[in-house]
Amino acid sequence: MLKSKKNYNILGVMNGTSIDGVDYVLCSWNKDTQNLKVLDHSAKRFPEKIKKHILHCAKGLAKVEELSIAHYELGKMYAQQIKSIQKAKAWKIDLVALHGQTIFHSGKNASLQIGETSFISKGLGIPVLSDFRSADIALGGQGAPLAGLFHEYLFKNKVKAKSCVFQNLGGIANLSYFDKKQKKVFDTGPANMLMDLFLQKYSKSEISFDKNGSIAAKGKANALLFQKMYMHPFFRKKAPKSCGREEFGEIFLEKFYKQLKALGLYDATATLNWLTAYSIFDAYRKFLPQIPEKVYLCGGGAKNKTLVKNLSNLLEGNSKVLSIESIGIKDQEVEAAAFAYLGGCYLSDKALNLPEHTGASKKAVLGKLSI
CATH class of the missing domain: 3.30.420.40 (ATPase, nucleotide binding domain)
Structure with missing residues (x-):
């Protein structure tokens, strides 16, 4: 029925x-x-x-x-x-x-x-x-990321560019890359998760997140601590790959918390912000066929002005960094709409192209x- x-x-x-x-x-x-x-x-x-x-x-x-x-x-x-x-x-x-x-x-x-x-x-x-x-x-x-299946639908129906990335900035950062011949979908590492966890612990839950990136904007990233954190093997792992709280949650934070705390609120937040921005940029360089013509940001981190600025600076004008709202879908709607899309595919018995997105052996509903 x-x-x-x-x-x-x-x-x-x-x-x-x-x-x-x-x-x-x-x-x-x-x-x-x-x-x-x-x-x-x-x-x-x-x-x-x-x-x-x-x-x-x-x-x-x-x-x-x-x-x-x-x-x-x-x-x-x-x-x-x-x-x-x-x-x-x-x-x-x-x-x-x-x-x-x-x-x-x-x-x-x-x-x-x-x-x-x-x-x-x-x-x-x-x-x-x-x-x-x-x-x-x-x-x-990998069981993830699945949002790329919806991003592919948006690329085909909404985007005017030879190549683009949909960059989700939730707790974890994940990207969906498309051009006329290829697609790449994978997690790049932490987005908001580490910043949120640090701020909540440092402030004893008085600060839940860095609104608009205003805390990070007042600090300076510590290069030495960033380099230590960037030694995590996930950043060198080839795509397709996925991660979560297991890699970049409380255990990771605990390992570096004393060093972060010693930097103070502003520099510590700036360092974690830089870790997110750099890991995204580095994934573009290492794992994508080319630097994308356009980058569409979505998720809560898209409102973090310092994160957006850091990523834009790293890309040095080679990509146009935009909000996903520029193609007619509100930022907060994207992830839930992606699962509505998967629901629609189920109703239409549409087998999804999992091999290119998650590394699965064949297409499936x-x-x-x-x-």
């Missing part, structure tokens, strides 16, 4: 590794043309209790009982927030494409996203597509359906 229609309203739901909030993006999907259009967007914060519980799990500190409870708590929260949005906006939803909260990700080995879907499918009567990464890993892929 679900696949018998021609036009659908798909709700993409995404919350990233930063664990700060959830984006709900309603999109229309035409099964024949396979065209996606963003209709509306709503953002919700995590209740503080659930946020603390999920962070505890993501740090690898939770017992099985605690992880199980978090899985159900998060599922209830999704359902409550969707119900609230439906009441306020009168959204008609045919399918929810739910990413869930990543608790663990380790390339080809395993990836775990939590958030029990039954609270939506049974409680609200809306089918849910979830668990997008497992099929890719089963086929020998992603996601598991809960009805």
Whole structure:
């Protein structure tokens, strides 16, 4: 019954590794043309209790009982927030494409996203597509990044350039490169995650993130400490590759925290900001066929003016650095819309080009359906 229609309203739901909030993006999907259009967007914060519980799990500190409870708590929260949005906006939803909260990700080995879907499918009567990464890993892929599949759709339909990169700056930085002949999709390293974790620890949770990059702008990056941090083997690993909190989370920060703290708030934040910018630029040089003509920034880090300035300076005018909003999609909508797109591909039985994106052995339709 679900696949018998021609036009659908798909709700993409995404919350990233930063664990700060959830984006709900309603999109229309035409099964024949396979065209996606963003209709509306709503953002919700995590209740503080659930946020603390999920962070505890993501740090690898939770017992099985605690992880199980978090899985159900998060599922209830999704359902409550969707119900609230439906009441306020009168959204008609045919399918929810739910990413869930990543608790663990380790390339080809395993990836775990939590958030029990039954609270939506049974409680609200809306089918849910979830668990997008497992099929890719089963086929020998990295399970990430998946947003590149949507970026490829945008490149073909929205971008006027011979080559471009969609550079996502969430907790982790990932890129999608396209030209007329080639595509490359992989994680480049940390984006906001290390800066956020440092600021939260240094300020005893009084500062949650570097708004607009204003803290980093007052400091100067420490070259010696940057070089020590840049010795991490991930930066030299060839693409396709993926990373997460396991590589650039609390354990990484703890290794360098005393040295960062000794630099003081401003210089430490500037050093971590430079680490993100340089790792992105270096990935362009080492792993892309060419420096892209255009770079479209998305994710929370796109609002970090110091990060944008550092990346632009490193590129020395060889790339035009733009907001993704310049092609008609709002920054906050991109990641959730990407999963709405994957939901549309599922409805159209469209096998996705995983080998070129994640290193999987063959194309496949992603996601598991809960009805």
